[in-house]
Amino acid sequence: DTAVSQTPKYLVTQMGNDKSIKCEQNLGHDTMYWYKQDSKKFLKIMFSYNNKELIINETVPNRFSPKSPDKAHLNLHINSLELGDSAVYFCASSLGTGSYSGELFFGEGSRLTVL
Amino acid sequence: AQSVTQLDSHVSVSEGTPVLLRCNYSSSYSPSLFWYVQHPNKGLQLLLKYTSAATLVKGINGFEAEFKKSETSFHLTKPSAHMSDAAEYFCVVRGEWGGATNKLIFGTGTLLAVQP
Numbered sequence: 001d002t003a004v005s006q007t008p009k010y011l012v013t014q015m016g017n018d019k020s021i022k023c024e025q026n027l028g029h030d031t032m033y034w035y036k037q038d039s040k041k042f043l044k045i046m047f048s049y050n051n052k053e054l055i056i057n058e059t060v061p062n063r064f065s066p067k068s069p070d071k072a073h074l075n076l077h078i079n080s081l082e083l084g085d086s087a088v089y090f091c092a093s094s095l096g097t098g099s100y101s102g103e104l105f106f107g108e109g110s111r112l113t114v115l
Numbered sequence: 116a117q118s119v120t121q122l123d124s125h126v127s128v129s130e131g132t133p134v135l136l137r138c139n140y141s142s143s144y145s146p147s148l149f150w151y152v153q154h155p156n157k158g159l160q161l162l163l164k165y166t167s168a169a170t171l172v173k174g175i176n177g178f179e180a181e182f183k184k185s186e187t188s189f190h191l192t193k194p195s196a197h198m199s200d201a202a203e204y205f206c207v208v209r210g211e212w213g214g215a216t217n218k219l220i221f222g223t224g225t226l227l228a229v230q231p
């Protein structure tokens with residue numbers, strides 16, 4: 001059983017389109033994250049939710065909108081896609097926030113290519 | 116603000132020889148430090164963590180790291196490289212306490228190649 005699963009794994013689309021990436025975790029964790037990894041492998045946090053509540057919102061264009069229908073799911077919707085949005089997007093989860101161990105469990109990534 | 120610097124973007128070793136991946140950190144207080152590994156087309160996995168207990172930390176797959184405050188370093192080592200160790204390695208520091216207690220700050224990564 002995959003602990004953190006993301007769909008789709010690959011996404012190729014045109015500029016200006018709207019797309020969504022879905023994430024689900026079956027670990028019973030209460031905190032979930034979206035990270036963006038650029039072409040140079042640099043990883044940066046975008047959002048974090050704890051029990052469906054947004055707790056981290058980095059400086060991300062408002063074309064990106066996360067949604068957490070329940071604590072096991074965190075989806076990412078992107079409007080009006082731009083070339084610079086091409087990246088690998090990783091979903092992750094962890095147990096707790098303040099005193100957590102620093103261990104994040106990552107999905108395998110969703111590679112978004114904008115043409 | 117916390118940050119980490121990985122001193123080598125690429126490291127190449129022969130199978131069976133030691134591995135050294137270097138990381139220096141910057142922090143205004145005692146940091147929590149981690150190493151994560153990313154195999155090709157996979158998500159990241161925690162290798163080991165330092166959270167102010169023992170300065171020599173042992174992780175999975177025979178890796179270990181030593182926290183050296185005087186040198187602000189947290190280098191990752193393994194006595195004998197295996198082909199399966201070929202991957203990207205990230206040194207990570209946890210962000211400031213407060214509203215972003217669960218924010219991890221990643222280094223730029225070191226790609227480890229293992230030659231047969």
